[in-house]
Every structure is written in structure tokens, then in C-alpha cells.
Amino acid sequence: MPETPDAPIEIEDIGSNPDPRRPIGELIAERLSRRGLLGVAAAAAAALPVMAQDTGNTPQGGPSSLGFPELRHQLSQRDAVAEGHEIQLVIRWGDPILPDAPEHDPHRQSAEAQARQFGYNNDYLDFFPLPQGSRAAERGLLVVNHEYTNTNLMFPGLGSGREARARVSAEQCAIERAAMGLSVVEVRRQDGRWSYVKDGRWNRRITVETPMRLSGPAAGHARLRTAEDPDGTRVRGTMNNCAGGNTPWGTVLTGEENFNMYFGGEAAEAGPQAAAYKRYGIQKQPIFGWNRYEPRFDLDATPNEPNRFGWVVEFDPYDPQSVPVKRTALGRFKHEGCTHAVSADGRVAFYSGDDERFEYVYKFVTARPWDPANPAANRDLLDEGTLYVARFEANGTMRWLPLVHGRGPLTEANGFASQGDVVIEARRAADLLGATPMDRPEDVETNPANGRVYVMLTNNGNRKAEQVNAANPRAANIHGHVLEIVPPGAGTARVDHAAEEARWGIFLAAGKPGIDPGTQYHRGISNDGWLSCPDNCAFDSKGRIWIATDGAPIAAGVADGLYAADTSGPGRALTRLFYQAPTGAEVCGPKFTPDDRTVFLAIQHPGEDAGSTFERPSTRWPDFREGAPPRPSVIAIVRRDGGAIG
Numbered sequence: 001m002p003e004t005p006d007a008p009i010e011i012e013d014i015g016s017n018p019d020p021r022r023p024i025g026e027l028i029a030e031r032l033s034r035r036g037l038l039g040v041a042a043a044a045a046a047a048l049p050v051m052a053q054d055t056g057n058t059p060q061g062g063p064s065s066l067g068f069p070e071l072r073h074q075l076s077q078r079d080a081v082a083e084g085h086e087i088q089l090v091i092r093w094g095d096p097i098l099p100d101a102p103e104h105d106p107h108r109q110s111a112e113a114q115a116r117q118f119g120y121n122n123d124y125l126d127f128f129p130l131p132q133g134s135r136a137a138e139r140g141l142l143v144v145n146h147e148y149t150n151t152n153l154m155f156p157g158l159g160s161g162r163e164a165r166a167r168v169s170a171e172q173c174a175i176e177r178a179a180m181g182l183s184v185v186e187v188r189r190q191d192g193r194w195s196y197v198k199d200g201r202w203n204r205r206i207t208v209e210t211p212m213r214l215s216g217p218a219a220g221h222a223r224l225r226t227a228e229d230p231d232g233t234r235v236r237g238t239m240n241n242c243a244g245g246n247t248p249w250g251t252v253l254t255g256e257e258n259f260n261m262y263f264g265g266e267a268a269e270a271g272p273q274a275a276a277y278k279r280y281g282i283q284k285q286p287i288f289g290w291n292r293y294e295p296r297f298d299l300d301a302t303p304n305e306p307n308r309f310g311w312v313v314e315f316d317p318y319d320p321q322s323v324p325v326k327r328t329a330l331g332r333f334k335h336e337g338c339t340h341a342v343s344a345d346g347r348v349a350f351y352s353g354d355d356e357r358f359e360y361v362y363k364f365v366t367a368r369p370w371d372p373a374n375p376a377a378n379r380d381l382l383d384e385g386t387l388y389v390a391r392f393e394a395n396g397t398m399r400w401l402p403l404v405h406g407r408g409p410l411t412e413a414n415g416f417a418s419q420g421d422v423v424i425e426a427r428r429a430a431d432l433l434g435a436t437p438m439d440r441p442e443d444v445e446t447n448p449a450n451g452r453v454y455v456m457l458t459n460n461g462n463r464k465a466e467q468v469n470a471a472n473p474r475a476a477n478i479h480g481h482v483l484e485i486v487p488p489g490a491g492t493a494r495v496d497h498a499a500e501e502a503r504w505g506i507f508l509a510a511g512k513p514g515i516d517p518g519t520q521y522h523r524g525i526s527n528d529g530w531l532s533c534p535d536n537c538a539f540d541s542k543g544r545i546w547i548a549t550d551g552a553p554i555a556a557g558v559a560d561g562l563y564a565a566d567t568s569g570p571g572r573a574l575t576r577l578f579y580q581a582p583t584g585a586e587v588c589g590p591k592f593t594p595d596d597r598t599v600f601l602a603i604q605h606p607g608e609d610a611g612s613t614f615e616r617p618s619t620r621w622p623d624f625r626e627g628a629p630p631r632p633s634v635i636a637i638v639r640r641d642g643g644a645i646g
């Protein structure tokens with residue numbers, strides 16, 4: 001079957017930084033065709049082996065400290081993990097989590113049911129131990145983002161790709177809104193098996209309709225006011241929650257990423273905010289045309305609504321009644337996630353990537369130290385502090401440039417009348433400061449073992465030879481790389497995450513060694529250990545990095561997966577393949593329990609292959625039930641002998 005032109009959309013990287021600018025339509029067309037060109041069409045994918053499990057391990061070897069036998073690169077309708085481990089299904093799209101929620105029935109969906117069931121396209125996940133404050137590893141709250149929807153795989157009869165989205169009805173659109181946001185769900189491990197608690201008292205759904213508060217320098221700003229919220233301090237819902245993070249005081253942070261794909265109208269090109277919309281990739285005709293059904297997504301009816309998205313949202317997972325707060329001090333952009341690192345002086349840095357081609361890496365540093373003894377004192381710590389953007393120099397140093405109103409070019413003359421303006425248009429402020437345009441910054445995570453900060457730069461096929469810089473050294477970087485930032489005092493008790501200077505280097509440059517130009521790994525890398533498109537990452541308690549990918553080159557027979565490597569010692573940057581995702585899926589999370597005996601993974605958009613439809617998906621993972629579509633799901637991986645992973 002020929003590849004169809006209407007490949008499903010992977011929606012993360014339509015560049016809108018004006019400097020290396022190309023027409024937005026061209027970027028979208030290229031993006032739309034990416035999975036189609038590189039990908040296997042649904043019919044071909046359907047011919048993939050259904051069973052791949054445990055068939056392809058290569059022996060452990062080399063100087064790595066990791067003890068698992070490496071998996072072989074392979075494509076399959078099913079997922080696979082290194083020998084000696086077990087995959088346990090924890091929760092799937094549509095599973096009931098609130099009282100009276102119906103069981104999932106893909107042929108009889110409703111917005112009401114979906115708002116009480118686990119959402120779609122699970123991305124960020126976190127594990128908050130129960131009881132609260134403990135280091136329990138067998139019972140906790142799973143907090144999960146639901147980033148977006150694969151319309152063509154959710155609903156019957158729509159076909160595939162962009163056409164499917166154009167055919168969505170008002171009711172289906174409402175179901176999609178209920179399928180996004182977050183879930184909080186209690187999970188337990190009993191007799192070695194993980195499962196979720198259907199009626200857990202902390203279980204919660206947060207959707208595009210959940211009431212929230214705005215705080216910080218942009219709260220109440222004229223550009224945040226709407227007819228529904230004349231004060232500019234209350235907003236309905238959160239969306240495109242990609243990755244996230246947590247705080248030392250036990251709250252969740254969730255990143256609002258590709259919100260631009262949902263707003264549309266004439267004002268995108270002609271209105272007074274057209275330039276600002278454009279800098280954030282907002283278009284007249286968006287890919288998900290919610291503006292057709294909901295006036296608040298119509299720029300002509302509600303021009304300020306998009307300014308109320310693109311923030312980091314904080315909430316308390318242990319209080320299902322808590323009102324989430326959009327913390328505007330952390331800036332407005334396409335937040336991949338937001339992860340913290342505590343400085344020696346107690347102030348807390350929050351790192352965040354703006355996931356788009358040629359966008360930037362940011363950090364926010366609290367004005368005050370956090371207080372472990374006084375939870376109330378930390379409640380609004382994220383409202384006061386300094387937002388910075390990164391500039392990487394060729395000599396291996398870097399600077400964090402403060403985005404502070406009145407400093408440097410961030411003045412009224414340049415359209416910044418207040419700090420509110422600076423955070424609302426953080427991208428433009430960062431442009432003026434001379435930040436370094438990166439190759440799509442995804443997760444930014446600190447390794448607790450060495451205090452170094454690892455930046456996943458997933459890819460940037462659009463970078464031209466004349467646009468390379470030391471921190472993004474490859475043109476047409478389709479495989480991405482991982483940067484390592486070394487703050488002053490890293491590896492000691494005096495680590496300073498609040499400092500305005502640091503050193504940096506490249507930890508690895510992805511792609512296939514010997515085939516792709518400019519790859520960089522440990523020289524002992526195996527045929528199966530190389531990776532492409534790093535997206536999410538985590539560290540086990542030994543400080544080893546676990547990298548999850550999104551965008552593997554399936555034409556090379558490689559699926560997205562989870563890879564692990566030492567970050568120091570003789571096995572540094574020797575990545576090894578641990579888990580392989582089902583076709584079409586990316587791997588998110590990962591999250592270890594405090595004892596390292598379980599790693600949770602969010603398997604997002606299984607079956608997102610060219611031509612894949614509800615009726616004929618490229619995989620029916622994880623249920624493999626005839627007539628039913630694939631279901632994004634959270635899995636737990638444990639060792640069969642009960643030991644620590646890795």
C-alpha cells in the first residue's frame with residue numbers, strides 16, 4: 001500500500017523563531033510528511049511481527065556498569081524489554097478512575113465519561129509516595145500528563161492524518177478536550193504486580209475545563225483579561241501538557257507545550273497581536289480547529305485567550321480539591337517540562353526547555369530559599385525570582401541571561417512596559433538578549449549524583465550549515481544530541497544552580513555511528529546501543545542516565561525506546577537499549593520508584609504511523625482486541641528476580 005500524504009502529525013516542532021525563519025506552511029508540510037516519508041505505512045506496519053519479546057538480546061559487555069543484556073533494535077507491533085525483566089500494564093486510555101466512571105468503550109464515547117477516565121497520550125509521569133512524605137516504593141500517586149489526541153485513532157470513521165482532524169464533530173472535540181490535561185491515580189504493587197486503584201481517594205482528572213488561578217507578574221495583566229475573566233486571574237483548564245516536574249515541597253509542575261495548534265482566526269494575520277501570535281506559531285487555520293466549536297479558541301472572539309496558555313502549572317497531588325496555579329514568573333513558551341535542582345544556599349532552580357526548532361533553554365531561580373520545616377512558606381515561592389535564558393559560548397562556558405524588565409533591551413521602547421510583558425513574550429525578550437537558538441530543547445534534568453544538568457535536544461532537521469553554533473554543531477541534525485551543563489560546585493555540597501555562569505559540553509551526539517555524520521558516544525557503542533531523538537530522561541539512584549526517545553528512524557529498523565548509560569567512569573556515554581516501544585509510539589516518563597525496583601514508562605501515541613486509522617491501526621497495543629484501537633498506556637517494568645533495575 002502506498003504511503004499516504006496525510007500522515008498523523010507529530011506536533012512539536014513547527015519553528016517560529018524569526019531568525020532562521022522559513023514560511024510556516026512549508027514547515028508544517030514538511031512536518032506532516034515526516035512520519036510518512038520515514039515511516040512505514042499502516043499496512044506495512046500491520047505486517048510487523050506481533051511478538052518480539054525476549055527474542056533479541058545481545059550479551060552484556062564492555063565497561064558499562066549496567067548489568068542487563070542489551071535488547072536488539074527491532075520494529076514490532078508489541079513492545080519488548082531486556083531479558084530478565086517484565087512489562088506490567090498499569091493503566092490505559094479510557095480506564096475508569098473516578099467513581100461511577102464507565103468502562104472504556106471506543107464505540108460509545110462521551111465527554112462526560114472521558115472526564116472520569118484516564119486521558120489520552122500520556123507523557124510526563126511522576127510517582128508521589130504514599131503515605132505522603134515517605135520513601136515508599138510500593139504505593140503512591142501516579143501523576144500523568146495527557147498531551148494531545150490522535151483523532152484518527154480515537155474515533156471511528158474519520159480516516160487518517162489531517163483529514164481526520166478536519167472531520168471532527170463538536171461532540172468529538174469535547175471528548176478530546178476531556179482527554180487532555182492530567183490524571184492523578186493511586187497505584188499499588190501487590191504480590192509483585194502493579195495495578196491502579198479504581199476508586200482511590202486522591203484520584204483526579206484535570207482537563208481543559210478545570211478552573212485554575214493565574215499568579216505572578218502577568219496575573220491581572222490587560223493581555224490576560226477576557227470577557228469570562230475580566231480580572232485576568234482565573235483561567236479554565238490546561239492543555240498540551242507535555243513533560244513536567246515536581247518541587248522540593250511536594251507539588252507537581254506541568255508544562256503547557258503546543259497550545260498554539262488549537263487557536264485560530266483572522267486575527268492571527270491581521271489583528272493587533274498578530275506579531276506576538278506569530279512568534280508563538282499561532283495560525284489562522286490551526287491543525288486542531290477547536291476554534292470552529294469553542295469561541296474561546298477563536299482569536300477573533302477571544303483574542304487574549306492564547307496568552308493564558310504556555311505556562312507552567314503547579315498543583316498539590318495530595319489534595320484533589322486544590323486549585324492549580326499557572327506560575328507566570330516562569331515565562332510563557334512551549335514548556336516541555338520543568339524540573340528542579342536545589343542550590344547549596346537553598347534557593348531552587350527550575351530548568352525548562354522551549355520545545356521548538358531554534359528555541360531556547362531557560363531556568364527560573366527562586367528569590368528565597370525553600371523551607372523544609374514550613375510548607376506554608378513555600379506555597380508561593382514560584383511567584384518571586386529571576387527567569388534566565390541560556391547563551392552557550394564556543395569556549396565551553398555559558399551565561400544565564402536575566403529576563404528582567406528594565407534591564408538591557410527589555411524596556412518600554414521595545415514593547416515591554418512591565419515584567420508581565422516580559423514573561424508573556426518571553427521568546428521575544430530572549431531573542432533581544434541574544435540567547436542561543438537550540439535544536440528543540442526537550443527535557444532538562446539534573447543528575448543528583450553529580451549536580452550536572454542534562455539537556456535533551458531532540459533534533460532540528462532545519463538547521464543549515466551557516467546556522468550551526470558550538471552547542472548545536474550539526475546542520476540538518478535529524479538525530480539530536482544531549483548537552484551537559486556543569487554549574488559551579490557541581491559534584492560537591494556547594495553546587496550553585498543559581499549562578500549566572502556555568503560550563504558545558506556535549507554528552508552525546510545521536511545517530512548511527514559510522515553512518516550519520518558527527519555522532520559522539522563511548523567508542524564501545526554496540527549496533528543496538530545507538531539512539532535517535534532524545535526526549536525525556538531520568539536518573540537512577542546510582543546517577544546513570546535513562547534516555548527515552550521520540551522520533552526513531554524506523555526506516556533503519558529502529559523503534560523508539562529507553563536507553564541507559566553511565567554518566568561517569570569507563571562506561572560514560574555507552575548507551576544500551578533497554579526497552580523498545582510498539583510501532584508508532586514514543587517513550588515518556590521515565591520514572592523510578594525510590595528503591596529503583598520499578599521504572600514507570602508512559603507509552604504515548606502507539607499506532608501513530610502513516611495511514612493508521614481506528615479501523616486499521618498499525619498496532620492494537622496493548623490489548624490487541626479485534627475492532628479496538630491502540631491505547632496510550634502507562635507500564636511498569638520490574639526485574640523478574642525483584643532486584644533493582646539496571
Ligand code: FEO
Nearest residue numbers: 012242257336355
Ligand atoms: Fe511534547 Fe516536547 O514533546
Ligand code: CA
Nearest residue numbers: 123147242604
Ligand atoms: Ca510527547
Ligand code: CA
Nearest residue numbers: 242243442535
Ligand atoms: Ca517531549
Ligand code: CA
Nearest residue numbers: 012458535550
Ligand atoms: Ca518529542
